[in-house]
Amino acid sequence: MKLENRIAIVTGGGGGLGEGICLCLAREGAHVVVCDTNLDLAKQVATKIETLGQKSYASQIDVRKSDQCEQLIKKTIEIMGSIDIIVCCAGVGGFVHRGQSTEDLGIENISEADWDLTIDVNLKGVFLCNRAVAPYFKKKKYGKIINISSLAGRKGIAWIPHYSASKAGVIVLTQAVSLQLAPYNINVNTVCPGVIKTAMWDKGAQILVESDPTYKGMTRDEVFASVVEDMIPMKKPQTAEGIGNLVAFLASEDANEITGQAINVDGGAIFN
DSSP: OTTTTOEEEEETTTSHHHHHHHHHHHHTTOEEEEEESOHHHHHHHHHHHHHTTOOEEEEEOOTTOHHHHHHHHHHHHHHHSOOOEEEEOOOOOOOOOOSSSGGGGSGGGOOHHHHHHHHIIIIIHHHHHHHHHHHHHHHHTOEEEEEEOOGGGTSOOTTOHHHHHHHHHHHHHHHHHHHHHGGGTEEEEEEEEOOBOSHHHHHHHHHHHHHOGGGTTOOHHHHHHHHHHHHOTTSSOBOHHHHHHHHHHHTSGGGTTOOSOEEEESTTSSOO
């Protein structure tokens, strides 16, 4: 196993993509701290990790709060003994719908509150978690940081510009942090997932059904299939396991010479 007895933290680990990452890390031998705003969901994932024979505990955290991010690092060291890996996966979709046409998804209908929530969770949350763990990793002279972005961070998506901005920010933040931490033997990379069917995606699909004539009358599953067909050259969706496998690789010793990179897992939808 690539990650035997490594200690990993995964934010946003209570479901969807985050859960898939947690389980992939555990299957490779890591003990995993599952963090989420929903403690019950985090506990459910922690139980699944324990059934795989790995240690786990659930932690409720709002990544927008610096004190909670800092406390997470302290508590993990106290309970698990150390930290080797942190995966910053907590995020929101930024979906906004206040009308019945694609025009109503325009930038003029994105409120300041919509913008602030999306940037605060998706970008500020990554910053705060990276900042909180950096002193520990620098002292240890070892660490793996994997930040989760999106194909929307590679190319702006018309109806979610604030989400695209937040995810593009994650890519550039990762590059800058990787330069700072490289002298301390710390690897910092980004993963950019493509189209994955999660609860977050279902919410976005419903908005498209209600607002975009292209998808009028479709079910959410039909919207998903149509988007995959149109956007993904390999004509198949991505999976949480597929993303998790790359995260596990980047967290392993096999990736010791890789840092500052943003790697797409999107079936060829976007090229670097």
